[in-house]
Amino acid sequence: MTEALRIVSLAVGDELLDGRVADGNTKDLGDALSQLGLELCAARTVPDARAVVVAAVRAAADEADVVVTSGGLGPTSDDITAECIAEAAGVGLRFDAAAFARIEAMFALRSIPMPESNRRQAMLPATSRTLENEQGTAPGFVTPLMGARGPVEVWSFPGVPREYRHLLEDRLLPELRARLDRGASRVLVRRTLRSLGLSESAVGERLGALERDNPDVRVQYRAACPEILVRVIVTASERAQAEARADELAARARADIGASVYGVGDEPLEERVLRALENKGATLAVAESCTGGLVAKRLTDVPGSSSVVQGGVVAYANQVKTAALDVPASVLAEHGAVSEAVARAMADGARARLGADWAISTTGVAGPTGGSEDKPVGLVWFGVAGPGGTAAHKKRLPDFGRERVREMAAAWALRFLLEAADVA
Amino acid sequence: MTEALRIVSLAVGDELLDGRVADGNTKDLGDALSQLGLELCAARTVPDARAVVVAAVRAAADEADVVVTSGGLGPTSDDITAECIAEAAGVGLRFDAAAFARIEAMFALRSIPMPESNRRQAMLPATSRTLENEQGTAPGFVTPLMGARGPVEVWSFPGVPREYRHLLEDRLLPELRARLDRGASRVLVRRTLRSLGLSESAVGERLGALERDNPDVRVQYRAACPEILVRVIVTASERAQAEARADELAARARADIGASVYGVGDEPLEERVLRALENKGATLAVAESCTGGLVAKRLTDVPGSSSVVQGGVVAYANQVKTAALDVPASVLAEHGAVSEAVARAMADGARARLGADWAISTTGVAGPTGGSEDKPVGLVWFGVAGPGGTAAHKKRLPDFGRERVREMAAAWALRFLLEAADVA
Numbered sequence: 111m112t113e114a115l116r117i118v119s120l121a122v123g124d125e126l127l128d129g130r131v132a133d134g135n136t137k138d139l140g141d142a143l144s145q146l147g148l149e150l151c152a153a154r155t156v157p158d159a160r161a162v163v164v165a166a167v168r169a170a171a172d173e174a175d176v177v178v179t180s181g182g183l184g185p186t187s188d189d190i191t192a193e194c195i196a197e198a199a200g201v202g203l204r205f206d207a208a209a210f211a212r213i214e215a216m217f218a219l220r221s222i223p224m225p226e227s228n229r230r231q232a233m234l235p236a237t238s239r240t241l242e243n244e245q246g247t248a249p250g251f252v253t254p255l256m257g258a259r260g261p262v263e264v265w266s267f268p269g270v271p272r273e274y275r276h277l278l279e280d281r282l283l284p285e286l287r288a289r290l291d292r293g294a295s296r297v298l299v300r301r302t303l304r305s306l307g308l309s310e311s312a313v314g315e316r317l318g319a320l321e322r323d324n325p326d327v328r329v330q331y332r333a334a335c336p337e338i339l340v341r342v343i344v345t346a347s348e349r350a351q352a353e354a355r356a357d358e359l360a361a362r363a364r365a366d367i368g369a370s371v372y373g374v375g376d377e378p379l380e381e382r383v384l385r386a387l388e389n390k391g392a393t394l395a396v397a398e399s400c401t402g403g404l405v406a407k408r409l410t411d412v413p414g415s416s417s418v419v420q421g422g423v424v425a426y427a428n429q430v431k432t433a434a435l436d437v438p439a440s441v442l443a444e445h446g447a448v449s450e451a452v453a454r455a456m457a458d459g460a461r462a463r464l465g466a467d468w469a470i471s472t473t474g475v476a477g478p479t480g481g482s483e484d485k486p487v488g489l490v491w492f493g494v495a496g497p498g499g500t501a502a503h504k505k506r507l508p509d510f511g512r513e514r515v516r517e518m519a520a521a522w523a524l525r526f527l528l529e530a531a532d533v534a
Numbered sequence: 535m536t537e538a539l540r541i542v543s544l545a546v547g548d549e550l551l552d553g554r555v556a557d558g559n560t561k562d563l564g565d566a567l568s569q570l571g572l573e574l575c576a577a578r579t580v581p582d583a584r585a586v587v588v589a590a591v592r593a594a595a596d597e598a599d600v601v602v603t604s605g606g607l608g609p610t611s612d613d614i615t616a617e618c619i620a621e622a623a624g625v626g627l628r629f630d631a632a633a634f635a636r637i638e639a640m641f642a643l644r645s646i647p648m649p650e651s652n653r654r655q656a657m658l659p660a661t662s663r664t665l666e667n668e669q670g671t672a673p674g675f676v677t678p679l680m681g682a683r684g685p686v687e688v689w690s691f692p693g694v695p696r697e698y699r700h701l702l703e704d705r706l707l708p709e710l711r712a713r714l715d716r717g718a719s720r721v722l723v724r725r726t727l728r729s730l731g732l733s734e735s736a737v738g739e740r741l742g743a744l745e746r747d748n749p750d751v752r753v754q755y756r757a758a759c760p761e762i763l764v765r766v767i768v769t770a771s772e773r774a775q776a777e778a779r780a781d782e783l784a785a786r787a788r789a790d791i792g793a794s795v796y797g798v799g800d801e802p803l804e805e806r807v808l809r810a811l812e813n814k815g816a817t818l819a820v821a822e823s824c825t826g827g828l829v830a831k832r833l834t835d836v837p838g839s840s841s842v843v844q845g846g847v848v849a850y851a852n853q854v855k856t857a858a859l860d861v862p863a864s865v866l867a868e869h870g871a872v873s874e875a876v877a878r879a880m881a882d883g884a885r886a887r888l889g890a891d892w893a894i895s896t897t898g899v900a901g902p903t904g905g906s907e908d909k910p911v912g913l914v915w916f917g918v919a920g921p922g923g924t925a926a927h928k929k930r931l932p933d934f935g936r937e938r939v940r941e942m943a944a945a946w947a948l949r950f951l952l953e954a955a956d957v958a
Contacts, residue, residue: 141552143553219930309646509643
């Protein structure tokens, strides 16, 4: 049976370990491999220390078919990746005259003298082939190595994100695609289910039977509070076969989790909401108290949202709720700002005042102060006004700090709106 | 002799390897350790696969005194960190009744039934001590392990960045600080030199002698194009001793690199510029063609910049250069927009029109089109107008794409301004 290609990432650089730079290259690599139907098996970050890098290259070669290194290709004394890979491969260095000529030309173009140390960047492992880098001076290269499991290719890219992505996309991915086309690796296919309304543990329990019945299928859970994202991963030697099985399992998972699933795929909640309204030709207004503009921000972050979103009102003060949203002062006095009646009145007011088909409102206690026994931090009321009438919902969100309470409330507002719009 | 404490990071989670999530926790850990005078020796990311996690915990314990794991503490089937650490430690799991009671209370507060699977989050390695998590349901824990080098502490935090930072800052850092105070670890002290004007290789060559003379000192180079950041790292058993040596070496490095060093420390170029002008009580205006607002953006990103920056004009079209900056149409016609005369006139115009003490201007060919043999992509003219007169500078920047040409041009504009302001 064909095995899945084993790919491991090795990032080299003190700056990745001392807090100066966050490594985004590993994520880019993982993302690109996922889209191809491959997976990154592990990632390691090591400092610019020769013995450590050599050992890490050897260890990576023992567990992978392809190793991708990042960083350490510059001209200074702490740039040692080429030497370390050569040492791990048991070979010397070669001088790449063509790569050197390109470096020289770059300096000449800028009319500055080239320091002798730039020669270092053209010293590559003797057995490597060069990857021309159109985005910077350091060439990439691919070095063959013998690992514990057989022959391995070590691909070395500069750490500069732009240069890394250039060599990843223009050099490595086409070769991997060709290997997949030749049937040289199993293919992974993923389906994401997006859920809001159940805890992560509850979602996990509902998928317990599916996991037991299909031990070959991987199920991943991720809490993007308050949303739970579930991924079902299927592998097969042929893509079509994997796709079909993934669709079947995603459908079963959706049924098992139930109504809290609002979507399948990569479409986030705000885009899902906008699409639902756009399909009806409907418009939306937003009236926010405790979320203070977060709901409007999430929606308007989406390109093209202006065809749906008419506008929003942030109504923190009671007088703004009255002046801008026509919430009667008597209702505020009788029920308090955090109440079902005010949530309804805010949604109705926004819908009428902004001339939208739909409106969503939030009013709650985001904290850290302002909570009471009756209305504790985390209590939020939501109003949803639409062509068919107005509804209100109440949520008691966990008090994990003001920022998180507001984020959760914004997500719930979108969820309640989607529910109503999907039914209408 | 006291050794430096060896700390290793181990991130657990498929989502970190398949492109869904970029790991920011390792950077946060590295940053916090750096500030304390410690260092992160290596970092590893592994998928949610039991055998892989157990092996990675053991391998980390063999090379470290302290291992910090991140992720895999949730309630679902793919959350296996506690089990894996227990297995690596050769112990079973214990049920932490107090941690469980806290989880139950969180569900009760939200009036939703707690799924049975949340019990998993209270099953911790038998020999561990619990770290109460005030930001979420999953408790952290510390498990003692015997590694190849001696006893090791494995600290396990949730992967959610907020929860990770909470346990890092409130639990781990105080304990590490206490160890340092007891003299239980060597201390690292870093000095950063910020340079703009030499290539990375040229800076490296100038520090060659310093590196040779001080083999115990680490020198790190980082190209943040066009800036080169150099770090000198000194270790000693006492902090005061390390600080003194670091100051001495930083002074030597500064002298060796020469005039391209514009600052020492973490203050970025734009803040350095603003400080120089603020100290004189001077104000600034910006006139940008090819940088299209980037110079003004970098400056106004700094809080409090409004006391210096009067404003800016983005003058792409020639008619705007004339109408808003009084660049004579005849000068544009005679010399072209990308010229010394226009750069000077733009700076003069901005200074006069916006009533500022200083003004900086940019006009160049950012590409990808618009270049000619005479004025290629990457050619930029800068004007600096100040109380003592107006100067112009020319740069031929490497054509690594429009975005990078513009970034480099903006940095050079700030550098030329700083040079003039420091002399004036």
